[in-house]
Amino acid sequence: MACLLASWQVIALYVAPLLVVNIWLVIYTWLHHTDTDVPHLADSDFSFMRGAFLSVDRPYGLILDFLHHKIGSTHVIHHIAPGVPHYHAKEATLAIKKSFPKAYLYNPTPILNALWHVASNCIAVKREEESGRYIWVNEKH
Template sequence: MPLAPGAAIIWLVYGLVTGTVAMGCWVIAHECGHHAFHPNRRVEALVGFVLHSLLLVPYFAWQRSHAVHHAHCNHLEGGETHVPPRAESKTGQLILAMNRRLGSVLSGSRALVIHLLLGWPLYLLFGVTGGSDYGAPTSHFWPGAPFRNGHRPLFPDSFRGSMLRSNLGVLAMLLLLGLAAIQWSPARVLCVYGLPYLVINAWLVGYTWLHHTDLDIPHFASGDWTWAKGALQTVDRPYGPVLNFLHHGIGATHVCHHINPCIPHYNAWRGTALLRQQFPQLVRYDSTPIHQALWRVASRCSVVRQVIPGEGFFYQA
């Protein structure tokens, strides 16, 4: 395709379609990270490492932080990814003041852009939306100072070798992209690789954002949190047959995934059906169309407050 302004629409369609399909590769690597892909751990690690390195994800570092997320889901201090600020905190006060100044439309639009376009690299580089127990910032690429100032390390000293292997995978991919830019031009690499990359990141953050965030989903402080409480505070949503096929049902079977992340995606449908049958009052499902749910979360879910002691902290617009 030509690198010309007249072909912009074609490139945008290419990026949207290619990135949407390639998100399925991200999900397969995610399955590898949970030991849900293959009984041979070496095969599993190789597949996950290659797929995530191709997508500029430090596989072993992500595997570690994602395990922390599953172990402390919806924990306000020990959680990892999409941990909300409390309304009374300095960060919470700043966000509330900014939202009042911008209004709901602008603040919601700002949240969408920051989350979907910048959220994933900001999380990998600086630990944005990570739990307070691990300090701020944290990094998936370097375990030492200035990324190690919390009550406990997100990446312990024993993990340095695995983090180095992750970094080498990402570095190898960056080298390949640099060589491709020399061969064909940086603009073509940005279009061929960069556009789908942005779409993959948007899908990833959109899924995880909607998994764990809504007005009726509680987050718990240390005194009230338990693993069972946290694991059940995620929600399945209707993504439709095409996206469920391409992305292996990651958005429609997420409650089952948090109950047992070792279940492969093709069995998660049966697991989800059984959970809904046996525990209908515990398994969350929201039928709100995805675009409406995404706007509700972006425009109304910014900080959390606790109204009743022991009942959890809820988002309040």
């Protein structure tokens, strides 16, 4: 009986929080680096800066944005200038948005809707003949 109780304590105190944190990190990372607007680049087209701009800023609501120091809505700057501290990330994001309006990606879609959109539309990529970049294939359209 003591062994069974200890097993449940390990699951409750270690395994469950570990699973929650890892699931959250996967969702967070997936949504910042995957969207129908984010192409995949061929080696010949890739550069550090082009790759850095191919991530998406997303808001995660007041509570999560506060708890995570707005890393969700200031994620692009994390790739462009990783040394910018979180307390300057909003200011730096505004500067990036103003300086590079065509390259900066922001998606205000609520997280559950964004998860569904990405999961159902970002399944596979195909190479565009004219540009050589890889775009998401959406079989439904």
